[in-house]
Amino acid sequence: MPLSPDDVSDPPVRRRLAYRIGPLVLLCLGIVAAVLACTLALGEARRPGPGLWPLLASGLLVAVAALLLFREDPADYERWTRGTARVGVAVLSVVAFIPLFQFTGLLPAGFLLLAFWLRFFARERLFKALILAASGAVVLQLVFVEVLGVPVPAGPRFGLF
Amino acid sequence: MLDGLLTGLSVAFSLTNLLYVLVGVLLGMIIGVLPGLGPTATIALLLPITYALDSTSAIILLAGIYYGSMYGGTITSVLLRLPGEAASVVTTFDGYQLAQQGHAGPALGIAAIGSFAGGILSVLGLVLLAPLMATVAVGFAPPEYAALSLLGILLVVYLGQGSVLKNLCMAAVGLFLASVGQDPITGTQRFTFGEVSLFDGLDFVAVAMGLFGVGEILYNLENSERGQQVKAKIKNVWPSRRDLRDSAGAIGRGSLLGFVIGVLPGGGGVISSLASYAVEKRVAKDPGRFGKGAIQGVAGPESANNASSSSSFIPLLTLGIPPNVVLALIYGALLIQGVTPGPDLITDKPELFWGVVASMVIGNVMLLALNLPLVGVFVRLLKVRTGILVAFAMLVTLVGVFSVSNDVFDIWVVLAFGVLGWLMRKANFEPGPLVLAFVLGPLLEKCFRQSMLMSGGSPDIFVSRPVSAGILVVVALVVVLSVAGALRRRRSARDDEREPTPSR
Known part of the structure; x- marks a missing residue:
């Protein structure tokens, strides 16, 4: 503002x-x-x-x-607003995502990041957020890992890929 | 030239490249419609994807996104007074008024036709001018390139949006950041602090994705609002003969103006559409109609911004100098592919140059064919909530930047530059000059140092050669004119303050 x-x-x-x-x-x-x-x-x-x-x-x-x-x-200058706190939380969630991605791979880390953002920032209902996050993580795993061959950290794959 | 055109057509008409043109223009239209992520952010976010493509297909895809977004931005400007990207701001002035008066359809139709005409005329100009410019540029040596890079950075600083001082500050930061990594001449490590990931310098993709992509995502997250509803009804998108007759002159003038401004360093969609609006208002018999629903106020700027998006490829593909930020990103994509754009590109890689040119014609035809019938579909995209969009965009960015070098360090870099980009937006510092200086910095430094080596340490080399001297005269003129303008503005502001306010 x-x-x-x-x-x-x-x-x-x-x-x-x-x-x-x-x-x-x-x-x-x-x-x-x-x-x-x-x-x-x-x-x-x-x-x-x-x-x-x-x-x-x-x-x-x-x-x-x-x-x-x-x-x-x-x-x-724009003022700090209540939305600024959202940005702070968003940055912290990415900070948490990076080591998680490094040690567990794209599927679990991507799912958790998406679910968190969809539930708390997009304010989707929990069930819809979880479904969207799971589909998003699987699609990205397919695109980046299976199609483009990006060597993302392996992590547990839950027998999916 | 005919051989080149035929080569280009055969490249552009291959099934794969047709698909990339289609994907590019559709993606461009979608992001042009969606307020929030502009073409710069989207191209920045998609840079890693182009890794997997060959250089021609990568540039065809990115160019499609660029001029596609120019078409798409119009739709929300006309219907909602909400420009999807900066170059469409001018279209809101008269486009929204036309929509309020029930003429949304003809306004969108004229905008699409104007964009098409601007795009095609500009591609024609590109075909004629680019080989000529490349021939002249073959004789350029380090002093000319140093002067040209300096001019490119300075013009973005002076003509870009925002305060000149702040832009200059950002350019200085960009120049400094560009020096991180191995020295281009002696090979000494600079400012790497022993971090192996920094030995090759900061990754351009991570910097651009952070400043534009993540910065934009965080800014949207802070200011996320519910989507607006489209109130204006769209019926009959085909403009009447009278609309066409009234707009023909504006389309012609806008295309020409957009072409010229696009070629100039620092030019681009925003400046060309603003300039075209000013010209149309000046030549109009009844300037009072502007701002109240003049169709020329939509036709001119829309033709101009699309013409400039095509012609801005001329300096990039012939001189290797990106004239604006979007082209700086495309320059980065070419470098990633191992292609250094310059005067030899047309002869060394004719399939790339002519393939991109031919794809622009195909892309513009596709956009015209898609734009009018699919307006309703694109408008429905506005129902996608910003929160969902940014969540997916963020994850794609993080994984995308990792895929460039398969290095987690780059994710930290993208996050750091994302936070920086967001803070810069809040304090009104433009990221454009920083990124352009970051891209042109290595070229400027290398050419400057080579020139000094050539001349035995005498700076006279820059003024004793006619071309570099000419460019430096333009640089000096830009600086002097802008300083004089700033002083005049400050004096008039001071005079206004001194004038006594009438007592009530």
Whole structure:
């Protein structure tokens, strides 16, 4: 949700600082990148070394991020909403999916991820979510593993494939 | 050229490639209709699938999705004032008004005919211009390529959506991220921290799928709303003779404008449709009708955005420079296939170049044939809930990115860039300049360093060669004009603030 003009006209100090976080992170990233680039050989104009190009890129990043720090427009930012919590949960579910996929394979991990997303984010009824998740996981297993031959981690296959 | 065309037709008419054109345009239309996942996100999500295809079929499929989505985006713009992809935003201005007045059918019909005309005229232009451009580009050396890559990145920064400063910031991040991995000249490892998966650099597919695909999925998840119901009734999609007569000029002008803008770096569907709308309003006898249901306001922009989607292949296939983000993804797909696009592509891989060109003609015919009779079917797709769509899209993305290198590390990369893409959207940072700089970064760095080696360390090499000097003059002009424009805008805003507000 974009901020309303009332929000923007006189934002409290804390919120004004919050708008600077983006450029600040970029500025820090640029400084760290420049320092790291300097640890590589910079070479000379006649024979540029591996560190010269990253140094130029990070120098540009530092310069522009520093400018943005003073020119940032609060109206550019969307507010955190209740939906933001959904995003947090979604990211955590993917974080859980990755090791599960690595150790149990596509079928169980894919089924669990789909069932969770369909039940809690799409708000499907439990039975429909489970049926859709099972069909989805089986179809993806067929497409990626059987048709495209992708060597996904094997895991238990329950005698299906 | 005739031989090439015949080769292309034989490639495009093979049963497999016909199937890929059909799948591409249908998929493009479907995602164009569904608000949420745009063509960029979908192409990013489908990049791993193209691994299993040969290079020609892969590009035929992706190109079909690109121009198919331009057709599909119109349907929801006209019926719901809900653009399925960014280039169709302009169509909502008059298209929705026409639908409210009971003319949804003719508006959709004219849009389809305009898109078809724009697409075909643009392919004709591509056939004539591309070989010529490739011949000129054969003489290009590293200084010219360095200047061209710089121009490509800068134009996306200045002409793209959003703030120029933020775009520049993203381009700098993209250039830096592109330097992760092995140094292209000395072979030194840069910023890999001993992680073997980073030795070849960050995987382009994982970065693009994360920023566009997962970022879009997370954003939709945050803002998921119930699907809207289509209220306007669609009857008689065939436009009347009067509609056709009124739109003919707009279609012609839109096609030409779209073709020219598509070729330019930084151009693309959004800019061409906006420019066409502005032109139509200017040449109209009664500009007051625009925004209230002028058929020219649909015909021009729709022709322009489709024409630009075909002509944007010219710089990619002849110079190896992607002019916009979607083409950057297609460039990535070509690199994955081991094909480096450039001036030699037409002679070295004629079946790819001419096959893609011929497939565009077939694809546009298919779209015209499918679009009008199937409008009702496509509208029904809107009933698919965003929650279900994003759940499946997420799993396909995760498994898809794994399939590229069979490396779980890439799933972490896609997730990290997905979160970054979502945060960027919330803070209004465009991912486009980042991805384009990430794609063009290695070329720019390599050509810059080769140029410096060639000249013995003198930067004069960039200005002493006529072509690179000419391109750098354009670069300088772009920078000067945009800075002058920003200063003028700031001054006028300050003047407005100083003007006393009348007391009530």
